Amino acid sequence: MSAPLLQARGIEKRFPGVRALHQVDLHVEPGEVLGLVGENGAGKSTLMKILAGIQSPDAGELRWSGETVHLPSPRAASALGIALIHQELNLADNLDVAANLFLGREPHRFGLIDRSTIERESEKVLERIGVSFGPRTPIADLSVGQRQLVEIARALAADARLLIMDEPTSSLSTHESERLFEVIVDLRQKGVSIVYISHRLGEVMDLADRVSVLRDGENAGELQREEITRERMISLMVGRELDSFYASRPHALGDVVLEVEGLRTGMYPEHSASLRVRAGERVGLAGLVGAGRTELLRALFGIDPALSGRMRVGGVDVPLGSPRHAIAAGLALVPEDRQAQGLVLGSNIRDNVGLASLDRRRRVGLVSHPAEDALARRLMGSLRIKASSTDQLVATLSGGNQQKVALAKWLALEPRVLLLDEPTRGVDVGAKHEIYETIARLAESGLAVLFVSSEMEEVLGLADRVLVMHEGRITGELQRDELEEKAVLRLATGGTEAASR
Amino acid sequence: MKKILGIFGLFAVICLFTALEADSFTKPNNIANLASRTGLYGVLGIGVAFVIVTGGIDLSIGSIVGLTGTLLPWLIIRHGWSVPAALGFVALVSIVIGLFHGLLITRLNLQPFLVTLCGLLIYRSIAQYVTDDQNQGFGTEYTGLRDLATGSMGTMATLMTLVGAVLTGFLFFRYLGVKRSEVAPKEQRPVLIGLITAGALTLVGLITWLTGSTLLAEVPAPMPFWILVVVAMICGLVLNDTVFGRHLLALGRNEQAARFSGVRTTWVIIAAYVICAVLAGLGGVLFTCDLNGIQPATLGQVFELYAIAAAVLGGCSLRGGECTILGIVIGTAVLRLLLNAFNLLGTSYTIESAVMGTVILLGVLADEVIRRFVRRRRRTAG
Numbered sequence: 022m023s024a025p026l027l028q029a030r031g032i033e034k035r036f037p038g039v040r041a042l043h044q045v046d047l048h049v050e051p052g053e054v055l056g057l058v059g060e061n062g063a064g065k066s067t068l069m070k071i072l073a074g075i076q077s078p079d080a081g082e083l084r085w086s087g088e089t090v091h092l093p094s095p096r097a098a099s100a101l102g103i104a105l106i107h108q109e110l111n112l113a114d115n116l117d118v119a120a121n122l123f124l125g126r127e128p129h130r131f132g133l134i135d136r137s138t139i140e141r142e143s144e145k146v147l148e149r150i151g152v153s154f155g156p157r158t159p160i161a162d163l164s165v166g167q168r169q170l171v172e173i174a175r176a177l178a179a180d181a182r183l184l185i186m187d188e189p190t191s192s193l194s195t196h197e198s199e200r201l202f203e204v205i206v207d208l209r210q211k212g213v214s215i216v217y218i219s220h221r222l223g224e225v226m227d228l229a230d231r232v233s234v235l236r237d238g239e240n241a242g243e244l245q246r247e248e249i250t251r252e253r254m255i256s257l258m259v260g261r262e263l264d265s266f267y268a269s270r271p272h273a274l275g276d277v278v279l280e281v282e283g284l285r286t287g288m289y290p291e292h293s294a295s296l297r298v299r300a301g302e303r304v305g306l307a308g309l310v311g312a313g314r315t316e317l318l319r320a321l322f323g324i325d326p327a328l329s330g331r332m333r334v335g336g337v338d339v340p341l342g343s344p345r346h347a348i349a350a351g352l353a354l355v356p357e358d359r360q361a362q363g364l365v366l367g368s369n370i371r372d373n374v375g376l377a378s379l380d381r382r383r384r385v386g387l388v389s390h391p392a393e394d395a396l397a398r399r400l401m402g403s404l405r406i407k408a409s410s411t412d413q414l415v416a417t418l419s420g421g422n423q424q425k426v427a428l429a430k431w432l433a434l435e436p437r438v439l440l441l442d443e444p445t446r447g448v449d450v451g452a453k454h455e456i457y458e459t460i461a462r463l464a465e466s467g468l469a470v471l472f473v474s475s476e477m478e479e480v481l482g483l484a485d486r487v488l489v490m491h492e493g494r495i496t497g498e499l500q501r502d503e504l505e506e507k508a509v510l511r512l513a514t515g516g517t518e519a520a521s522r
Numbered sequence: 523m524k525k526i527l528g529i530f531g532l533f534a535v536i537c538l539f540t541a542l543e544a545d546s547f548t549k550p551n552n553i554a555n556l557a558s559r560t561g562l563y564g565v566l567g568i569g570v571a572f573v574i575v576t577g578g579i580d581l582s583i584g585s586i587v588g589l590t591g592t593l594l595p596w597l598i599i600r601h602g603w604s605v606p607a608a609l610g611f612v613a614l615v616s617i618v619i620g621l622f623h624g625l626l627i628t629r630l631n632l633q634p635f636l637v638t639l640c641g642l643l644i645y646r647s648i649a650q651y652v653t654d655d656q657n658q659g660f661g662t663e664y665t666g667l668r669d670l671a672t673g674s675m676g677t678m679a680t681l682m683t684l685v686g687a688v689l690t691g692f693l694f695f696r697y698l699g700v701k702r703s704e705v706a707p708k709e710q711r712p713v714l715i716g717l718i719t720a721g722a723l724t725l726v727g728l729i730t731w732l733t734g735s736t737l738l739a740e741v742p743a744p745m746p747f748w749i750l751v752v753v754a755m756i757c758g759l760v761l762n763d764t765v766f767g768r769h770l771l772a773l774g775r776n777e778q779a780a781r782f783s784g785v786r787t788t789w790v791i792i793a794a795y796v797i798c799a800v801l802a803g804l805g806g807v808l809f810t811c812d813l814n815g816i817q818p819a820t821l822g823q824v825f826e827l828y829a830i831a832a833a834v835l836g837g838c839s840l841r842g843g844e845c846t847i848l849g850i851v852i853g854t855a856v857l858r859l860l861l862n863a864f865n866l867l868g869t870s871y872t873i874e875s876a877v878m879g880t881v882i883l884l885g886v887l888a889d890e891v892i893r894r895f896v897r898r899r900r901r902t903a904g
Contacts, residue, residue, distance in 0.1 A: 324782065348784040362782045367775040367843055376772055377783040379765045387763045390696065391703030412709055430783065 024087030026051045026214050027072065027103070027183055032081035034067055034238075041067045042078070042238045049183060052212045054205060056229030056249075058222065060258050060450050061476075064238040065218050069185050072216075073105035074098030104176030105185045106169070112160050118171055119143040119156035122178045146178045149211075150204045166197025173204060177213075184208070185216045190224060192310075195514045202228060221477060222251050223506040236260055237450065251506075255478055259450050266454055267482035268461035274485075275300030278469040279438045284330030284341075286316040289493025293330065296488055296495060298438065298469040303460065305484030306473045308513045313493040314473040315357055318440045322354040323347045334438060348377065351437030355427050355444060357473075363427035364415050371397040371411040373426050378433040400429040405455055421452020428459065439463065441472035445479065457483060477506055491515045525837040525889065529852050532885070536859050544866035550741040554674065556855075556862050561746030562671070562808050564854040566825055567832035568750075568757050569801030571850050572794040574833050575761075575774040577842025578627065578634035580795065582641030583802045583829050585649075586619060587822030590806030592649040595658040595816075605667055609807065616803030617796055619645065624792030642826070649818040659815035670749075671812035674742035679731035681743040685751055686724030693717040746808055750851065753801065758847040770794060775843030831878070832857055835885045856881070 025048040034042040042064045049055050059065050070076040072083075074092035083090050085101050092098045095105075112121050120127075122143050128135045143156035152170050160168065169189060176184055186205075190198040205215055205228060219225055225232060232249050234241040234257040242257040252263055259266045279298040285291075294317055298304045306314045320327040323344040332339050339350040347354075356362035364373055374397040375382070382392050397411040404425045408418060415426055424445065431439065444460070445453045460483070464470055474480050480487055487499045489512035497512035499505075540547045547553075566583055573580045590612045597608040619641065626637045660668060697713050730738045761767035769790050773780035781787050805825070810816050836853030838845045857878060864874050 322782075344781065344784045345786065354782065356782050361776070362778050365772050365776045365779050365843075368772065372768070372772065376768070376780070376785070379768055383765055386765075387759075388765060388768060389699070390763075391699040394700075394709070395703050410709060 023051075024084070025049060026053075026086060028084040028087075029068075029072065030082045030084075032068065032071060033079045034064075034071065034076070035079055040238055042071075045081070045235070045238070045240055047072075047233055047240075049214045049216060051182075051214055052209055053230045054209055054215045054217055054228050056225035056232040057216055057218045057235070058220075058225055058232060058254055058258060059235035059241070060453070061447065062237075062449055063235040063258070065235055066187065067238075068235070069105060069187060069216070069218065072098070073103055073185060075105070099179055099181070102180055102182035103185070104179065104181035104183070105187070106172045106176065106189060107187060112168055112171060114161050115159075117157050117159050118147070118154065118163075118174075121160060121171060122146060122156070122175045124175075126179070142178060143174075146174045149177060150174055150207070164197065166193045166200060169193065169197075169201060170204065173208075177208075181213070183214045183216070185218070187218045188220065189217075190219065190221060195510065198224070221506065221510075222254050223477075223510075225249070225254070226251065234258055255482075258478075259454070261454075263482060266457065267479075268454075268457045269482060269485075270461060270465075272301055272465050274302050275467055278335055279471065280331075280333040280336075281321065282331045284317065284320060284332070285328040286313060286320045286325065286493065287328060288313050288316045290328055292493035294490065294493065294495050296471075298471050300437075300467045300469050301464050303464050303470040303472065303483055303485045305480040305487045306471065306490055307477075307480045307487050307509050308490035310475060312490040312513065314490050315442055316493075317490070318354060318442050318471070318473060319356075321347065322352055322440060324354075348434065348436075352440065353377075353431030353434060353436035353438070354440040355424075355431065355442065357442040357446070359423055359427045363430075364423060366416040367414065369412050369414055370401065370406070370408055370418075370426055373415050374400055374411075374429045374433055377430050381434070396433055397429075400432055404429050404432075404459055419449070419452070421448040421456070424448050424452070424456060425459075428456070432463075436468065438469045438471065441470065443474060444472055445474075445476075477509065480504075480509065481506065489513050524892075526846060526849050526852065528888065529836060529849055529856065529885065532881075533852055533856050533859065536856065536863060540859070540863040540866060544863075547862075547866055548737060550737065552862070552866070553678075553737070553741045554744055556858055557678070557741070557747040558671075558744035558812075559746075559858040559862075560851070560855045561744060561748070561750035562805065562812060563825070563828055563832065563858060564750040564851050565746075565753055565801050565808065566805045566829035567836070567850045567854045568753060568847060569798040569805070570826070570829040571833045571836075571838050571845050571847070572757075572761075572770070572797045573634070574830070574838045574840060575770055575842055575845045576791050576794050577774055577777070577840075578791070578794070579638065579830070579840070580623070580641075580798050580802075581635065581638040581826050582619070582623070582645060583798070583805075583826035584822040584824055585642045585645035585826075586616060586799055586802035587806040587809055587825050588818060588820075589645040589649040590616060590803040591810035591816055591821045592653055592658050592806075592818040594807055594810050595660055596653050598664065599658070599660060605664070612803055612807060613800065616799045616806075619803075620796030620799030621792065623799065624795035627795065628788040628791050646819070649821075653818050655818055657815060657817055658810070659813075660811075661814075668811040668814060670745055671808045672745070674744045675748055676743050677731070677739050678741045678743050679727050679734075679736075679739040681748065681751065682727030682738065683724055683731050684727075685755075686720055686722075686727050688755070689720035690717065690724050693720050746812070749804075749808070753804075754847050754851050757797075761845065761847060766790065766793065771843055771845075774845075828854075828857060831882050835882050837889070 028048040030046050032042050032045040045068060057065055071078050074095045074097050083092060090101065113124060119139050123139050128138045140156050147156060150170060150173060154167060189201060209215065217225065217228055226249055229249060230246050232244040232254060234254060236258060244253055255263055276299060277297045278300045282295045283293040285293045308314050319325045320341065321332060323342050323346060327341045330341065332341055334350040340346050360366060371394055375393045379388060382389060394411055406422050406425045408422060415423060445456055460470055481504050485501055487504060487509060488495050489497045489509055491513055499508055570580050570583060594608055594612050597603040597611060598605060623637055623641060626632045627634050693713060693716050697717050700710050700713050730736045769780060769785045773785055773787050773790055777787055809821060832854040833850050835856060836849030860878055860881060861874060
């Protein structure tokens with residue numbers, strides 16, 4: 022039996038205060054597509070940076086075709102034949118395709134760049150992956166998907182035998198993604214190995230010959246071709262059964278609490294959105310980045326002005342455009358960027374928790390410090406915020422605990438409608454589960470929850486119902502039993518065939 | 523807390539040094555004079571602190587002092603206005619100036635530095651224009667009004683007893699509240715320390731008042747110092763214990779997060795500029811009463827810089843969100859003390875500014891060094 026193309030053993034990597042990788046093993050066979058999945062912060066990116074020579078491991082061994090190698094630099098990795106296709110593309114916009122393919126290693130004669138060789142070689146490579154554009158096309162004229170293909174071509178031009186793709190479809194249209202998948206399947210046949218990292222588990226299921234799962238910087242398990250299912254991948258990623266992870270228990274729904282009609286925001290002035298959320302219901306707003314979801318929440322909460330539209334809470338009209346009116350009506354918003362918008366990092370937990378509800382706990386015009394402290398302690402307990410005391414600065418808390426503080430601030434007001442924008446971004450798996458539990462508990466007690474998430478698993482796992490947005494309008498609605506990644510993606514990219522309601 | 527101890531330590535060291543080097547430092551007259559100066563400038567420092575907390579700045583304070591200080595005698599003496607009417611008008615002018623600053627900064631999104639820099643140029647010019655740049659004063663009249671700045675009430679021992687008693691009462695009730703609500707003992711401690719300090723202050727004041735033998739009982743308490751103490755206590759309460767103050771501190775640290783929490787940031791910021799301008803106006807009234815013969819062109823010149831310096835020395839961060847009123851009072855006292863020491867020690871006045879600048883710089887540097895040290899220790903610990 023021949024040695025794997027690449028084998029990593031016992032990889033360790035520490036950053037100040039964090040253990041990013043611990044005893045991680047990974048191997049890639051020749052001509053294989055290996056899916057690498059894990060939650061945010063599970064260590065995927067760090068591992069890939071080590072394989073691409075961008076970072077050095079603290080301990081562990083790397084073997085390339087059976088021989089021990091060191092990768093002190095990206096150059097060393099690419100000399101072996103390892104190429105990392107970044108999430109952010111690294112192409113020179115001002116040059117054409119051929120110049121980009123050979124950027125940094127241009128063939129030359131007598132000190133002059135050998136343009137004819139470059140073009141000849143470029144044609145060959147482009148032909149291999151079957152693209153429609155030629156070597157002289159300026160990069161500026163290409164779409165994002167085409168640029169991604171140029172990146173792959175560049176790796177192939179450098180004789181890469183292992184391509185590492187980190188979220189390659191995150192900014193591609195459905196059509197462009199399909200083109201990319203064809204290229205991947207084709208490359209596999211030609212003996213190129215691919216490590217495919219993606220949050221979109223549906224893609225991983227379609228493409229991968231084998232899946233390796235990371236959790237909290239360690240190997241969580243491996244699935245062979247026939248074992249790969251969405252449920253098994255997620256269970257390994259989160260370390261427990263799915264339903265219990267998202268706390269998705271069936272419960273009774275109440276009357277409609279939040280009604281929005283014809284809301285238009287400055288981002289898509291020509292389109293409007295309407296929606297309803299019932300008491301106890303958890304509604305997910307899915308869509309691509311830039312679909313107008315965050316803008317919708319911000320407009321409802323009055324942070325940004327709405328161009329037009331009506332909002333009713335519990336049947337009563339609430340004027341748009343002022344956070345104070347929204348709060349008085351029972352709305353709460355946990356914003357997308359907790360460090361910039363959700364929290365006062367330089368203040369302690371007590372002040373942060375009390376900030377939104379100071380007005381309501383005032384005696385003879387003065388703030389009651391003991392009452393504030395009691396409130397903060399009560400919420401710290403019920404949300405399981407791990408901190409030494411209510412006096413601890415929020416800046417020193419972990420991401421998960423910070424998010425809980427941002428949530429606690431609103432629970433102090435006992436809202437009727439909770440708007441959550443990316444509720445678990447940058448939060449570790451354990452804290453994620455606790456946040457889902459809290460949301461479930463609140464929903465069971467009658468709170469209406471409307472959340473935006475770019476993580477497909479979260480949308481599918483948490484929501485009782487999903488609304489999909491595209492360019493400022495709701496393009497479809499999916500009930501819990503019809504939830505499926507492909508349906509959501511199709512609606513999110515503007516396809517309306519599924520929205521035949 | 524530690525900041526205040528630091529600046530208080532600096533204050534004590536300079537006091538001790540000056541007292542040892544110059545006998546006249548401990549004369550009742552000198553101390554009364556020092557307290558009076560601290561009162562006059564301290565009011566301005568507290569005012570600018572409200573603006574600095576928001577992350578803004580007010581450069582027009584000196585010109586507001588000049589304008590209000592000019593208008594008051596001009597209205598009363600030249601135009602025969604009654605004292606309450608003139609005071610009311612001056613207050614109105616200050617409020618309008620503050621609103622003007624606040625509205626330009628929040629509604630039109632102009633930079634505080636620029637808005638108040640223009641104010642600095644405009645208000646002084648108005649003072650010079652309306653008075654034809656003539657000197658203004660009360661002459662020998664209106665001694666009752668002028669007593670606001672030149673008079674005194676009781677001795678420093680009286681002041682200490684009364685202030686101590688008020689603080690003790692306030693902190694006692696707070697301590698009871700904290701005690702009742704199961705706050706962790708570690709967090710009860712600052713309140714307890716404050717209570718003990720206030721109690722001790724009251725006791726010492728009372729004993730010296732009654733025995734009347736020590737220095738404290740011989741120094742008359744000047745009115746400006748009384749005014750400063752009252753203003754400081756009110757502002758301390760506003761900043762730390764009212765919803766407005768808490769909103770102010772929160773928005774100074776993160777304006778966006780405050781807005782997302784339903785804080786009316788626009789109005790809070792406007793109010794901060796109004797408070798600053800009103801306290802500058804109060805300063806103008808006090809200075810004109812104190813000097814009783816002022817030039818519109820020079821009254822209050824560079825006072826904004828003294829005010830900002832005192833606030834920074836007292837622990838305010840120009841980045842916003844950090845401020846203790848007590849620190850500003852001590853910061854002002856340190857600056858006045860330095861000038862007094864120069865005077866008594868016969869040092870050339872030419873290096874006064876340089877030494878003041880150096881002390882402020884050292885204070886800020888020490889603060890930054892401590893901040894970094896704490897941050898590093900926290901990081902290695904956590």
